[in-house]
Amino acid sequence: MKDEARIPVIVGVGQINDRTEDAASxxxxxxxxxxxxxxxxxxxGGGWVAQxxxxxxxxxxxxxxxxxxxxxxxxxxxxxxxxxTKTRYPSGESPVLLLNEAADRIRAGESEVxxxxxxxxxxxxxxxxxxxxxxxxxxxSRVAKVERSRVGLVAPTxxxxxxxxxxxxxxxxxLAEGQAESAMxxxxxxxxxxxxxxxxxxxxxxxxxxxxxSADNRRIAFPYTKLMVANQSVNQGAAxxxxxxxxxxxxxxxxxxxxYVGYGAGAREPSDVLRRESYTxxxxxxxxxxCALAFNGLDAGDLDFVELYSCFPCIPKLASxxxxxxxxRPMSVVGGLTFGGGPVGNYMSHAVAAMTETLRVQGRRxxxxxxxxxxxxxxxxxxxxxxxxxxxxxxxxxxxxxAQRGPAPELIASYTGPATIETYTVFYARDGAPRxxxxxxxxxxxxxxxxxxxxxxxxxxxxxxxxxxxxVGSAGRAVAGDGGLVVWRRA
Numbered sequence: 001m002k003d004e005a006r007i008p009v010i011v012g013v014g015q016i017n018d019r020t021e022d023a024a025s026x027x028x029x030x031x032x033x034x035x036x037x038x039x040x041x042x043x044x045g046g047g048w049v050a051q052x053x054x055x056x057x058x059x060x061x062x063x064x065x066x067x068x069x070x071x072x073x074x075x076x077x078x079x080x081x082x083x084x085t086k087t088r089y090p091s092g093e094s095p096v097l098l099l100n101e102a103a104d105r106i107r108a109g110e111s112e113v114x115x116x117x118x119x120x121x122x123x124x125x126x127x128x129x130x131x132x133x134x135x136x137x138x139x140x141s142r143v144a145k146v147e148r149s150r151v152g153l154v155a156p157t158x159x160x161x162x163x164x165x166x167x168x169x170x171x172x173x174x175l176a177e178g179q180a181e182s183a184m185x186x187x188x189x190x191x192x193x194x195x196x197x198x199x200x201x202x203x204x205x206x207x208x209x210x211x212x213x214s215a216d217n218r219r220i221a222f223p224y225t226k227l228m229v230a231n232q233s234v235n236q237g238a239a240x241x242x243x244x245x246x247x248x249x250x251x252x253x254x255x256x257x258x259x260y261v262g263y264g265a266g267a268r269e270p271s272d273v274l275r276r277e278s279y280t281x282x283x284x285x286x287x288x289x290x291c292a293l294a295f296n297g298l299d300a301g302d303l304d305f306v307e308l309y310s311c312f313p314c315i316p317k318l319a320s321x322x323x324x325x326x327x328x329r330p331m332s333v334v335g336g337l338t339f340g341g342g343p344v345g346n347y348m349s350h351a352v353a354a355m356t357e358t359l360r361v362q363g364r365r366x367x368x369x370x371x372x373x374x375x376x377x378x379x380x381x382x383x384x385x386x387x388x389x390x391x392x393x394x395x396x397x398x399x400x401x402x403a404q405r406g407p408a409p410e411l412i413a414s415y416t417g418p419a420t421i422e423t424y425t426v427f428y429a430r431d432g433a434p435r436x437x438x439x440x441x442x443x444x445x446x447x448x449x450x451x452x453x454x455x456x457x458x459x460x461x462x463x464x465x466x467x468x469x470x471x472v473g474s475a476g477r478a479v480a481g482d483g484g485l486v487v488w489r490r491a
Contacts, residue, residue, distance in 0.1 A: 005112075007245040007387055008103035008261040011253050012048060013353035014039025015198040016119075017341070018235035023127035029060040030069055032119030032237030034076055040115070040239040040353075041077075045253060048241050051113050054083035054105065056098045058118025058346045059090045061135045062125040073117065083111075089139075090345025091372030092309055093266065093379035094118070095238075099352060099368075100264035100381050100395050102242040112247050118346030119237030126233065136232060136344060147413060148274065150485065151438040151450050152427055157229055159273055159374045160312035161221045161425035162440060166279035166472060167314055168223075169423075175467030179223055182313035183211035185331065186228055186338060189310060193335025196354065200234050200341030213432060222426040222437070222465050230311045230342030238349035240356065245387075259356045262365075262382030263392035265291035267401040269376040274448065275408045279423045279440070285315075285378045286322040287401040289369060292380035293323060295392035296365075300324045304363030307351040309371040310336035319369055333358045333366075345372065355383055409448040414486055416478050419443050419451075421471050421488075424464055426453065434461045439488040441478065451478050451488035460490045 016035045020026040027035065041049045049055075057070045070084045083105075087094045095116060102114035122135055137155040153159055168178035187207040193199035209217065210227045217225045243251075248258055267284040270276055277283070293299055300323045308316040308331040316331050325331065333354045334340035337347050348370040355366050369380045379395070382388070419441040426437035437453035437460075453460050464471050474491070481487035 002387065004246040004249065005244045006107050006109055008106040008242055009245050009248050010240055010259040010261060010352070010356050010383070011243045011248050011257065012040040012044025012241040013239070013356045014041070014043055015238045015350055015353050016236065017198060017200060018121070023124060026124040026127070026235060027121060028066065028124060029062045029119045029121045030066050030072065032121055032235060033057065033069065033073060033117045033239070036119060036237035036239040037073065037077065037115065037117050040241050044241050045251060048113060048243070049077040049115055050079050052079050052081050052115045054102060054111050054114035055079065055081040056102070056114070056116045057086040058094045058098070058349060059087045060118065060120050061090055061139055061344050062121040087345070091377055092311060092345055092347060093370035093372045093377045094345050095348035095352060096264065096368050096370040096379040096381050097266060099240070099242065099261065100379065103261040104395070106242065106244050112244050114242045115239060116242070116349065117237070117239035118343070118349050120232070120343035120346060121235045122344070123233050123235045147450060151452050152436060153273070153438060156311060156374060157221050157224070158425065158427065160314055161224055162423045163279050163375055164223060164312065164314040165425065166423035167317060169470050169472035170280035175223065179211045180207070181317065181327065182228055183207035185313060185316060185327070186210045186336065188330060189332055189336030190339045192330055192332050193339035196335050196340065198350065198354065199335040199339055200231065200236065201339045218430065218432050219428040221428070224312060227338060228313055230337035231339070232342045232344060234341040234343055236341045236343040236346070236350065238346060238353050240349065240352045257360060259359050260384045260387050262384055262388040263292065263295040264379060264381035264395045265295060265397045266379035266395050267398045268378065270408070271373070271376055273374045273376070274411050274450070277406050277408050282318055282375060282378070283404050284376070284401045285318055285371065287397050287404065288378040288380045289319060289322045291397045291400060292367065292382060296382040296388050297390055298365065298382065303365050303367050305333055305355060305358055305366040307332050307334060307348070307355055307366070307368050309348070309369055310338070311342070311371065315371050315375065359383060359385055409442065409446055412447045412449050414484070415443055415447070415449045416480055416486065417443070419476060419478050421474050421476065422448065423472060426461060426464055437461065437464060441476070441488065449478065449486060451486045452481060453488050460488060463490050
Protein backbone atom coordinates (compact mmCIF):
# COMPACT_ATOMS: atom_id res chain seq x y z
CA MET A 1 0.00 0.00 0.00
CA LYS A 2 1.28 3.44 -0.90
CA ASP A 3 2.06 6.04 1.73
CA GLU A 4 -1.30 7.70 2.47
CA ALA A 5 0.47 11.07 2.72
CA ARG A 6 1.23 10.71 -1.00
CA ILE A 7 -2.19 9.66 -2.29
CA PRO A 8 -4.22 12.60 -3.66
CA VAL A 9 -7.96 12.77 -3.09
CA ILE A 10 -10.65 15.35 -3.72
CA VAL A 11 -12.29 16.20 -0.39
CA GLY A 12 -14.51 19.14 -1.25
CA VAL A 13 -16.21 20.80 -4.23
CA GLY A 14 -18.34 23.91 -4.61
CA GLN A 15 -20.28 25.63 -7.38
CA ILE A 16 -22.28 28.83 -7.63
CA ASN A 17 -24.63 30.36 -10.18
CA ASP A 18 -25.46 34.03 -9.57
CA ARG A 19 -28.66 34.99 -11.38
CA THR A 20 -29.12 38.32 -9.61
CA GLU A 21 -30.98 40.67 -11.96
CA ASP A 22 -29.64 43.88 -10.44
CA ALA A 23 -26.25 44.44 -12.09
CA ALA A 24 -24.99 46.60 -9.25
CA SER A 25 -25.48 43.88 -6.63
CA UNK A 26 -24.57 40.88 -8.80
CA UNK A 27 -21.25 39.24 -7.97
CA UNK A 28 -18.11 39.94 -9.95
CA UNK A 29 -15.56 37.21 -10.71
CA UNK A 30 -13.80 37.60 -7.37
CA UNK A 31 -17.08 37.37 -5.46
CA UNK A 32 -18.01 34.22 -7.35
CA UNK A 33 -14.63 32.65 -6.60
CA UNK A 34 -14.92 33.44 -2.91
CA UNK A 35 -18.44 31.99 -2.77
CA UNK A 36 -17.34 28.84 -4.63
CA UNK A 37 -14.42 28.35 -2.23
CA UNK A 38 -16.73 28.78 0.75
CA UNK A 39 -19.03 26.11 -0.71
CA UNK A 40 -16.12 23.72 -1.33
CA UNK A 41 -14.85 24.28 2.21
CA UNK A 42 -18.29 23.47 3.65
CA UNK A 43 -18.54 20.40 1.45
CA UNK A 44 -15.23 19.13 2.87
CA GLY A 45 -16.30 19.73 6.45
CA GLY A 46 -14.83 23.19 7.04
CA GLY A 47 -11.41 24.59 7.87
CA TRP A 48 -9.66 23.40 4.74
CA VAL A 49 -8.98 26.56 2.74
CA ALA A 50 -7.28 28.21 5.72
CA GLN A 51 -4.81 25.31 5.80
CA UNK A 52 -4.05 25.27 2.09
CA UNK A 53 -0.38 25.23 1.16
CA UNK A 54 -1.25 25.79 -2.53
CA UNK A 55 -3.90 28.00 -4.11
CA UNK A 56 -4.35 28.17 -7.89
CA UNK A 57 -6.75 30.42 -9.79
CA UNK A 58 -8.04 30.04 -13.34
CA UNK A 59 -7.70 33.49 -14.92
CA UNK A 60 -10.86 35.44 -15.78
CA UNK A 61 -11.85 37.89 -18.54
CA UNK A 62 -14.95 39.53 -17.12
CA UNK A 63 -13.29 42.17 -14.94
CA UNK A 64 -9.79 43.03 -16.25
CA UNK A 65 -9.25 45.51 -13.42
CA UNK A 66 -9.32 42.71 -10.82
CA UNK A 67 -5.71 42.07 -9.79
CA UNK A 68 -3.90 39.95 -7.21
CA UNK A 69 -6.87 37.58 -7.06
CA UNK A 70 -4.97 34.61 -5.55
CA UNK A 71 -3.47 36.77 -2.81
CA UNK A 72 -6.82 38.40 -2.02
CA UNK A 73 -8.56 35.03 -1.83
CA UNK A 74 -5.89 33.66 0.49
CA UNK A 75 -6.27 36.69 2.75
CA UNK A 76 -10.05 36.34 2.79
CA UNK A 77 -9.72 32.83 4.22
CA UNK A 78 -6.77 33.52 6.48
CA UNK A 79 -4.60 31.20 4.41
CA UNK A 80 -0.85 31.47 3.86
CA UNK A 81 -0.23 29.18 0.87
CA UNK A 82 3.36 28.57 -0.12
CA UNK A 83 2.21 28.34 -3.74
CA UNK A 84 -0.17 31.10 -4.81
CA THR A 85 -0.67 31.29 -8.58
CA LYS A 86 -2.97 32.24 -11.45
CA THR A 87 -2.94 30.89 -14.99
CA ARG A 88 -1.54 33.22 -17.66
CA TYR A 89 -4.93 33.41 -19.39
CA PRO A 90 -8.28 31.59 -19.34
CA SER A 91 -8.09 28.30 -21.23
CA GLY A 92 -10.45 25.35 -21.21
CA GLU A 93 -7.93 22.72 -20.12
CA SER A 94 -6.58 24.81 -17.21
CA PRO A 95 -8.68 23.34 -14.35
CA VAL A 96 -7.69 19.79 -15.32
CA LEU A 97 -4.03 20.80 -15.57
CA LEU A 98 -4.19 22.54 -12.17
CA LEU A 99 -5.79 19.45 -10.63
CA ASN A 100 -3.05 17.28 -12.14
CA GLU A 101 -0.34 19.59 -10.81
CA ALA A 102 -1.87 19.63 -7.34
CA ALA A 103 -2.11 15.83 -7.30
CA ASP A 104 1.48 15.46 -8.46
CA ARG A 105 2.75 17.73 -5.69
CA ILE A 106 0.93 15.57 -3.15
CA ARG A 107 2.45 12.43 -4.69
CA ALA A 108 5.88 14.03 -4.41
CA GLY A 109 5.33 14.89 -0.75
CA GLU A 110 5.49 18.62 -1.53
CA SER A 111 1.90 19.50 -0.59
CA GLU A 112 -0.83 18.44 1.81
CA VAL A 113 -3.82 20.63 0.90
CA UNK A 114 -4.35 22.43 -2.42
CA UNK A 115 -7.31 24.45 -3.67
CA UNK A 116 -8.25 25.39 -7.22
CA UNK A 117 -10.88 27.99 -8.09
CA UNK A 118 -12.15 30.02 -11.01
CA UNK A 119 -15.15 32.05 -12.10
CA UNK A 120 -16.51 34.32 -14.81
CA UNK A 121 -19.13 37.04 -14.50
CA UNK A 122 -19.57 38.07 -18.12
CA UNK A 123 -23.31 38.48 -17.55
CA UNK A 124 -22.66 41.01 -14.77
CA UNK A 125 -19.92 42.78 -16.74
CA UNK A 126 -22.14 43.24 -19.79
CA UNK A 127 -25.06 44.56 -17.74
CA UNK A 128 -22.89 47.02 -15.87
CA UNK A 129 -21.47 48.27 -19.16
CA UNK A 130 -25.00 48.62 -20.50
CA UNK A 131 -24.07 47.12 -23.84
CA UNK A 132 -23.53 43.86 -25.67
CA UNK A 133 -19.86 42.97 -25.26
CA UNK A 134 -17.94 39.98 -26.57
CA UNK A 135 -15.03 39.85 -24.13
CA UNK A 136 -13.69 36.64 -25.65
CA UNK A 137 -13.50 38.17 -29.14
CA UNK A 138 -11.96 41.34 -27.77
CA UNK A 139 -9.28 39.35 -25.98
CA UNK A 140 -8.61 37.15 -29.00
CA SER A 141 -8.42 40.16 -31.32
CA ARG A 142 -5.53 41.59 -29.37
CA VAL A 143 -3.32 38.61 -30.20
CA ALA A 144 -4.73 37.50 -33.56
CA LYS A 145 -2.19 37.22 -36.34
CA VAL A 146 -2.62 39.64 -39.22
CA GLU A 147 -3.29 37.05 -41.91
CA ARG A 148 -6.14 35.59 -39.84
CA SER A 149 -7.69 38.84 -38.66
CA ARG A 150 -7.88 40.23 -42.22
CA VAL A 151 -10.37 37.53 -43.17
CA GLY A 152 -12.20 37.37 -39.81
CA LEU A 153 -10.56 34.33 -38.20
CA VAL A 154 -10.19 35.87 -34.76
CA ALA A 155 -12.22 34.19 -32.02
CA PRO A 156 -12.92 30.52 -31.26
CA THR A 157 -16.34 30.79 -32.92
CA UNK A 158 -14.52 31.60 -36.17
CA UNK A 159 -11.93 28.84 -36.04
CA UNK A 160 -13.58 25.70 -34.64
CA UNK A 161 -15.93 25.54 -37.66
CA UNK A 162 -12.84 24.92 -39.80
CA UNK A 163 -12.39 21.65 -37.91
CA UNK A 164 -16.09 20.82 -38.07
CA UNK A 165 -16.34 21.15 -41.84
CA UNK A 166 -13.05 19.33 -42.51
CA UNK A 167 -13.98 16.51 -40.10
CA UNK A 168 -17.41 16.02 -41.65
CA UNK A 169 -15.89 15.69 -45.11
CA UNK A 170 -13.18 13.30 -43.91
CA UNK A 171 -15.84 11.04 -42.34
CA UNK A 172 -17.77 10.94 -45.60
CA UNK A 173 -20.83 12.48 -43.96
CA UNK A 174 -23.27 14.70 -45.78
CA LEU A 175 -24.00 18.10 -44.24
CA ALA A 176 -27.32 16.77 -42.97
CA GLU A 177 -25.62 13.78 -41.35
CA GLY A 178 -22.94 15.91 -39.70
CA GLN A 179 -25.51 18.34 -38.35
CA ALA A 180 -27.71 15.53 -37.12
CA GLU A 181 -24.80 14.09 -35.14
CA SER A 182 -24.02 17.48 -33.61
CA ALA A 183 -27.65 18.10 -32.71
CA MET A 184 -28.04 14.62 -31.19
CA UNK A 185 -24.98 15.09 -28.95
CA UNK A 186 -26.12 18.58 -27.92
CA UNK A 187 -29.67 17.46 -27.21
CA UNK A 188 -28.29 14.84 -24.84
CA UNK A 189 -26.19 17.54 -23.18
CA UNK A 190 -29.38 19.49 -22.56
CA UNK A 191 -30.94 16.42 -20.95
CA UNK A 192 -27.94 16.10 -18.62
CA UNK A 193 -28.19 19.80 -17.75
CA UNK A 194 -31.88 19.41 -16.98
CA UNK A 195 -30.92 17.02 -14.18
CA UNK A 196 -27.99 19.10 -12.91
CA UNK A 197 -29.01 21.68 -10.30
CA UNK A 198 -25.82 23.65 -11.02
CA UNK A 199 -26.41 23.95 -14.78
CA UNK A 200 -27.14 27.40 -16.19
CA UNK A 201 -29.87 26.33 -18.66
CA UNK A 202 -32.03 23.45 -17.46
CA UNK A 203 -34.71 23.03 -20.13
CA UNK A 204 -34.13 20.01 -22.40
CA UNK A 205 -33.95 20.90 -26.08
CA UNK A 206 -34.69 18.54 -28.95
CA UNK A 207 -32.20 17.78 -31.70
CA UNK A 208 -34.41 19.30 -34.40
CA UNK A 209 -34.56 22.62 -32.57
CA UNK A 210 -30.78 22.67 -32.09
CA UNK A 211 -30.10 21.96 -35.77
CA UNK A 212 -32.68 24.37 -37.19
CA UNK A 213 -31.80 28.07 -37.47
CA SER A 214 -34.47 30.39 -36.08
CA ALA A 215 -34.90 33.80 -34.49
CA ASP A 216 -33.93 32.30 -31.13
CA ASN A 217 -31.29 29.98 -32.59
CA ARG A 218 -29.50 32.16 -35.11
CA ARG A 219 -26.59 31.02 -37.24
CA ILE A 220 -23.22 31.97 -35.74
CA ALA A 221 -20.53 30.57 -38.04
CA PHE A 222 -21.30 27.79 -40.48
CA PRO A 223 -22.36 25.15 -39.67
CA TYR A 224 -22.99 26.19 -36.05
CA THR A 225 -26.15 27.67 -34.63
CA LYS A 226 -26.35 29.50 -31.30
CA LEU A 227 -27.43 26.30 -29.52
CA MET A 228 -24.24 24.55 -30.69
CA VAL A 229 -21.73 27.00 -29.18
CA ALA A 230 -20.54 27.79 -25.67
CA ASN A 231 -22.88 30.03 -23.67
CA GLN A 232 -20.56 32.58 -22.06
CA SER A 233 -23.21 34.99 -20.81
CA VAL A 234 -23.15 33.45 -17.34
CA ASN A 235 -22.14 34.24 -13.77
CA GLN A 236 -20.59 30.99 -12.56
CA GLY A 237 -17.85 29.92 -10.19
CA ALA A 238 -16.47 26.55 -9.11
CA ALA A 239 -13.76 25.32 -6.76
CA UNK A 240 -12.31 22.05 -5.51
CA UNK A 241 -10.02 21.00 -2.68
CA UNK A 242 -7.35 18.33 -3.13
CA UNK A 243 -5.60 16.77 -0.14
CA UNK A 244 -3.50 13.81 0.81
CA UNK A 245 -5.44 10.76 1.93
CA UNK A 246 -3.64 10.97 5.29
CA UNK A 247 -4.81 14.55 5.80
CA UNK A 248 -8.36 13.67 4.72
CA UNK A 249 -8.55 10.89 7.27
CA UNK A 250 -6.97 13.05 9.97
CA UNK A 251 -9.66 15.67 9.31
CA UNK A 252 -12.40 13.04 9.58
CA UNK A 253 -13.60 12.97 5.97
CA UNK A 254 -15.76 9.89 5.44
CA UNK A 255 -14.49 7.34 2.92
CA UNK A 256 -17.64 7.62 0.81
CA UNK A 257 -16.87 11.32 0.29
CA UNK A 258 -13.39 10.75 -1.14
CA UNK A 259 -12.63 10.67 -4.84
CA TYR A 260 -9.12 9.59 -5.81
CA VAL A 261 -7.14 11.53 -8.39
CA GLY A 262 -5.52 9.35 -11.03
CA TYR A 263 -2.92 10.25 -13.60
CA GLY A 264 -3.22 12.73 -16.43
CA ALA A 265 -1.72 13.63 -19.78
CA GLY A 266 -1.49 16.82 -21.82
CA ALA A 267 -0.19 18.01 -25.18
CA ARG A 268 -0.79 20.87 -27.56
CA GLU A 269 -1.06 21.66 -31.24
CA PRO A 270 1.01 24.47 -32.79
CA SER A 271 -0.44 27.74 -31.52
CA ASP A 272 -0.77 29.16 -35.04
CA VAL A 273 -3.93 27.53 -36.41
CA LEU A 274 -2.75 28.06 -39.98
CA ARG A 275 0.41 26.04 -39.43
CA ARG A 276 -1.21 22.79 -38.39
CA GLU A 277 -0.91 19.57 -40.29
CA SER A 278 -4.64 19.06 -40.73
CA TYR A 279 -8.10 20.17 -39.65
CA THR A 280 -9.53 16.64 -39.79
CA UNK A 281 -7.89 15.55 -36.53
CA UNK A 282 -5.84 16.76 -33.56
CA UNK A 283 -2.84 14.57 -32.79
CA UNK A 284 -2.34 16.37 -29.46
CA UNK A 285 -5.95 15.67 -28.48
CA UNK A 286 -5.69 12.00 -29.44
CA UNK A 287 -2.35 11.51 -27.70
CA UNK A 288 -3.51 13.20 -24.49
CA UNK A 289 -6.62 11.06 -24.24
CA UNK A 290 -4.97 7.76 -25.08
CA CYS A 291 -1.98 8.36 -22.81
CA ALA A 292 -4.21 9.37 -19.90
CA LEU A 293 -6.09 6.09 -20.18
CA ALA A 294 -2.88 4.07 -20.61
CA PHE A 295 -1.20 5.73 -17.61
CA ASN A 296 -4.12 4.56 -15.45
CA GLY A 297 -4.26 1.07 -17.01
CA LEU A 298 -7.70 1.69 -18.49
CA ASP A 299 -9.57 1.76 -21.74
CA ALA A 300 -12.90 3.35 -22.59
CA GLY A 301 -14.77 0.23 -21.54
CA ASP A 302 -13.51 0.67 -17.96
CA LEU A 303 -15.08 4.13 -17.65
CA ASP A 304 -18.47 4.78 -16.13
CA PHE A 305 -18.55 8.49 -16.98
CA VAL A 306 -16.71 11.01 -19.13
CA GLU A 307 -16.66 14.77 -19.46
CA LEU A 308 -15.56 15.50 -23.02
CA TYR A 309 -15.04 19.20 -23.55
CA SER A 310 -17.87 20.70 -25.55
CA CYS A 311 -17.18 24.26 -26.62
CA PHE A 312 -18.18 23.26 -30.16
CA PRO A 313 -19.39 19.92 -31.58
CA CYS A 314 -16.14 19.06 -33.37
CA ILE A 315 -14.30 18.58 -30.06
CA PRO A 316 -16.44 15.84 -28.45
CA LYS A 317 -16.72 14.27 -31.90
CA LEU A 318 -12.93 14.05 -32.14
CA ALA A 319 -12.51 13.01 -28.50
CA SER A 320 -15.13 10.28 -28.51
CA UNK A 321 -13.66 8.77 -31.65
CA UNK A 322 -10.13 8.96 -30.24
CA UNK A 323 -10.99 6.66 -27.31
CA UNK A 324 -13.83 4.67 -28.84
CA UNK A 325 -16.54 6.21 -26.65
CA UNK A 326 -19.93 5.36 -28.19
CA UNK A 327 -21.84 8.33 -29.57
CA UNK A 328 -25.01 7.15 -27.86
CA ARG A 329 -23.50 7.31 -24.35
CA PRO A 330 -23.55 10.58 -22.35
CA MET A 331 -20.43 12.67 -22.86
CA SER A 332 -20.95 14.97 -19.89
CA VAL A 333 -22.08 15.06 -16.28
CA VAL A 334 -22.45 18.87 -16.36
CA GLY A 335 -24.49 19.49 -19.49
CA GLY A 336 -21.86 20.95 -21.80
CA LEU A 337 -20.81 24.55 -22.33
CA THR A 338 -24.08 25.51 -24.02
CA PHE A 339 -26.46 24.31 -21.31
CA GLY A 340 -24.27 23.68 -18.27
CA GLY A 341 -22.71 27.07 -18.88
CA GLY A 342 -19.57 28.32 -20.56
CA PRO A 343 -17.54 30.40 -18.08
CA VAL A 344 -14.61 30.77 -20.55
CA GLY A 345 -11.64 28.88 -19.05
CA ASN A 346 -13.34 27.54 -15.93
CA TYR A 347 -15.94 25.08 -17.24
CA MET A 348 -13.81 22.08 -16.30
CA SER A 349 -13.76 23.20 -12.65
CA HIS A 350 -17.52 22.64 -12.76
CA ALA A 351 -16.82 19.28 -14.40
CA VAL A 352 -14.43 18.30 -11.58
CA ALA A 353 -17.10 19.24 -9.05
CA ALA A 354 -19.93 17.47 -10.87
CA MET A 355 -17.85 14.35 -11.53
CA THR A 356 -16.82 14.21 -7.86
CA GLU A 357 -20.45 14.44 -6.77
CA THR A 358 -21.44 11.79 -9.32
CA LEU A 359 -18.75 9.31 -8.27
CA ARG A 360 -19.70 9.71 -4.63
CA VAL A 361 -23.07 8.21 -5.56
CA GLN A 362 -22.40 5.81 -8.43
CA GLY A 363 -19.72 4.44 -10.70
CA ARG A 364 -16.04 3.70 -10.15
CA ARG A 365 -13.99 5.52 -12.79
CA UNK A 366 -14.32 8.63 -14.92
CA UNK A 367 -12.33 10.63 -17.44
CA UNK A 368 -12.04 14.41 -17.63
CA UNK A 369 -10.93 16.02 -20.89
CA UNK A 370 -10.40 19.76 -21.29
CA UNK A 371 -9.52 21.62 -24.47
CA UNK A 372 -8.55 25.26 -24.82
CA UNK A 373 -7.33 28.04 -27.05
CA UNK A 374 -8.08 27.41 -30.72
CA UNK A 375 -8.27 23.61 -30.44
CA UNK A 376 -4.61 23.58 -29.43
CA UNK A 377 -4.32 22.87 -25.68
CA UNK A 378 -5.46 19.58 -24.16
CA UNK A 379 -5.35 17.95 -20.74
CA UNK A 380 -6.97 14.73 -19.52
CA UNK A 381 -7.22 13.09 -16.10
CA UNK A 382 -8.84 10.07 -14.49
CA UNK A 383 -10.87 10.17 -11.26
CA UNK A 384 -11.74 7.02 -9.37
CA UNK A 385 -13.36 5.67 -6.19
CA UNK A 386 -10.23 3.71 -5.32
CA UNK A 387 -6.49 4.48 -5.53
CA UNK A 388 -4.74 3.86 -8.84
CA UNK A 389 -2.24 1.19 -7.84
CA UNK A 390 0.47 1.96 -10.37
CA UNK A 391 3.08 4.54 -11.25
CA UNK A 392 2.96 6.80 -14.29
CA UNK A 393 5.38 9.08 -16.12
CA UNK A 394 5.08 12.85 -16.43
CA UNK A 395 1.78 14.16 -17.74
CA UNK A 396 3.66 16.04 -20.46
CA UNK A 397 3.24 13.87 -23.57
CA UNK A 398 4.23 16.52 -26.07
CA UNK A 399 7.12 14.44 -27.40
CA UNK A 400 4.77 11.51 -28.11
CA UNK A 401 2.38 13.80 -29.97
CA UNK A 402 5.11 15.51 -31.97
CA ALA A 403 6.57 12.16 -33.02
CA GLN A 404 3.29 11.36 -34.80
CA ARG A 405 2.96 14.72 -36.47
CA GLY A 406 3.65 15.24 -40.15
CA PRO A 407 4.78 18.51 -41.70
CA ALA A 408 2.29 21.36 -42.02
CA PRO A 409 1.66 22.72 -45.51
CA GLU A 410 3.63 25.77 -46.55
CA LEU A 411 1.62 28.90 -45.69
CA ILE A 412 1.68 31.63 -48.31
CA ALA A 413 0.41 35.15 -47.75
CA SER A 414 -1.04 35.74 -51.20
CA TYR A 415 -1.96 33.61 -54.17
CA THR A 416 -4.04 33.86 -57.32
CA GLY A 417 -4.91 30.95 -59.53
CA PRO A 418 -6.57 27.53 -59.38
CA ALA A 419 -6.93 25.87 -55.98
CA THR A 420 -9.08 23.50 -53.94
CA ILE A 421 -10.95 24.02 -50.67
CA GLU A 422 -9.32 22.44 -47.61
CA THR A 423 -11.95 23.77 -45.21
CA TYR A 424 -14.10 26.86 -44.74
CA THR A 425 -16.75 28.73 -42.79
CA VAL A 426 -19.31 31.49 -43.31
CA PHE A 427 -20.02 34.22 -40.74
CA TYR A 428 -23.52 35.56 -40.11
CA ALA A 429 -24.98 38.87 -39.00
CA ARG A 430 -27.41 38.91 -36.09
CA ASP A 431 -30.34 38.98 -38.53
CA GLY A 432 -29.19 35.65 -40.02
CA ALA A 433 -27.84 37.05 -43.28
CA PRO A 434 -24.40 35.90 -44.45
CA ARG A 435 -21.85 38.57 -43.54
CA UNK A 436 -18.88 37.04 -45.30
CA UNK A 437 -16.84 33.88 -45.21
CA UNK A 438 -13.38 32.43 -45.47
CA UNK A 439 -11.88 29.53 -47.36
CA UNK A 440 -8.70 27.75 -46.33
CA UNK A 441 -7.42 26.59 -49.68
CA UNK A 442 -4.57 24.63 -51.25
CA UNK A 443 -2.63 25.47 -54.37
CA UNK A 444 -1.89 22.72 -56.92
CA UNK A 445 1.52 22.39 -55.24
CA UNK A 446 -0.09 21.86 -51.83
CA UNK A 447 0.62 25.26 -50.24
CA UNK A 448 -2.07 26.68 -47.93
CA UNK A 449 -3.58 30.16 -48.18
CA UNK A 450 -6.66 32.10 -47.04
CA UNK A 451 -9.32 33.52 -49.31
CA UNK A 452 -12.19 35.86 -48.53
CA UNK A 453 -15.79 35.17 -49.56
CA UNK A 454 -18.01 38.20 -49.96
CA UNK A 455 -21.36 38.08 -48.21
CA UNK A 456 -23.17 39.10 -51.38
CA UNK A 457 -21.55 36.35 -53.48
CA UNK A 458 -24.72 34.30 -53.40
CA UNK A 459 -23.41 31.51 -55.62
CA UNK A 460 -20.34 30.83 -53.51
CA UNK A 461 -22.25 31.14 -50.23
CA UNK A 462 -24.77 28.62 -51.57
CA UNK A 463 -21.98 26.22 -52.56
CA UNK A 464 -20.54 26.41 -49.06
CA UNK A 465 -23.77 26.10 -47.09
CA UNK A 466 -26.51 24.39 -49.12
CA UNK A 467 -25.34 20.81 -48.57
CA UNK A 468 -26.09 19.96 -52.19
CA UNK A 469 -22.49 18.83 -52.60
CA UNK A 470 -19.43 18.73 -50.36
CA UNK A 471 -17.41 21.96 -50.69
CA VAL A 472 -14.25 20.47 -49.13
CA GLY A 473 -12.07 19.24 -51.96
CA SER A 474 -13.96 21.19 -54.62
CA ALA A 475 -12.09 23.28 -57.15
CA GLY A 476 -12.20 27.03 -57.44
CA ARG A 477 -10.05 30.00 -58.18
CA ALA A 478 -8.36 32.67 -56.09
CA VAL A 479 -8.44 36.17 -57.55
CA ALA A 480 -7.08 39.50 -56.40
CA GLY A 481 -9.58 41.61 -54.48
CA ASP A 482 -9.70 45.08 -52.99
CA GLY A 483 -7.24 46.09 -50.31
CA GLY A 484 -4.90 43.22 -51.03
CA LEU A 485 -7.42 40.52 -50.12
CA VAL A 486 -7.46 37.23 -51.98
CA VAL A 487 -11.05 36.42 -52.99
CA TRP A 488 -12.46 32.95 -53.62
CA ARG A 489 -14.48 32.21 -56.74
CA ARG A 490 -16.27 28.93 -57.31
CA ALA A 491 -15.28 26.95 -60.39
